[in-house]
Amino acid sequence: MKEFDEIYDKYAWQVYLFLLRLCGNETTAEDILQDTFLKAIENSDKFGNRCEVTTWLCSIAKNEYLNYVKRRDNKNLPIEDREIPYxxxxxxxxxxxxxxxxxxxxxxxxxxxxxxxxxxxxxxxxxxxxxxxxxxxxxxxxxxxxxxxxxxxxxxxxxxxxxx
The missing domain is CATH 1.10.10.10 (Winged helix-like DNA-binding domain superfamily/Winged helix DNA-binding domain)
Structure with a gap:
């Protein structure tokens, strides 16, 4: 688990900024960041060093963000009321x-x-x-x-x- 603490310390800020640009909301980005690292811990055996750690984490973050958007289901909201990416x-x-x-x-x-x-x-x-x-x-x-x-x-x- 110490290894994952080091990964979190090294990459969390970069993944957070990526999420902030996607969703434009600090609280949402923080929530999705936590979900991203939880998912990364759960699926660490699937990483396999096929790409950079940041790429892998941003891919997970992107999928977590898309899941968030689906759950939020803002399709019927006027564009002014939607969270527009930063x-x-x-x-x-x-x-x-x-x-x-x-x-x-x-x-x-x-x-x-x-x-x-x-x-x-x-x-x-x-x-x-x-x-x-x-x-x-x-x-x-x-x-x-x-x-x-x-x-x-x-x-x-x-x-x-x-x-x-």
Whole structure:
């Protein structure tokens, strides 16, 4: 168990920041962080050193976050009432609420895996290699998927008559 304490001390902050960018809520990120490390302890025998520890933990965190979203079931809430992912270091700085809503609507209109790859890269600040590992693909796949997602996002914003 001492080994897991060391892993927690070393990676908890990075996984917390990843979760904070996904959910935009400190309390929720803390709760999911605890669930993530609990799941990691329960499944430590399945790790097998096939990827970096941070990649493995972020993959678990992402799945825990998706489970949280499903449980929360906010599909019928107006977009203003939803938890919108933290956007502190986005490629495009969101200057006002209208612009923010337009970008998030366009992002939510993307199909998978584009939406998730874009979110992991921009909001989760993961490398292409880490994203590829999460999806069981290679780094090049993640890079191509991200750039296609970005192009689709820009195209959707233009369709909605919103210029960036």
């Amino acid at each position: 956007d502190g270091d986005l490629i495009v700085q969101l200057e006002d609420k209208e612009k923010s809503i337009a970008v998030h609507k366009a992002l939510h209109a993307l199909s998978e895996p584009y939406r998730e790859v874009f979110t992991l890269r921009v909001m989760g600040e993961l490398s292409f290699r880490q994203i590829g590992d999460i999806f069981g693909k290679n780094e090049n796949w993640a890079r191509v998927t991200f750039f296609r997602a970005k192009a689709k996002l820009i195209e959707k914003l233009k369709e909605d008559s919103y210029e960036m």
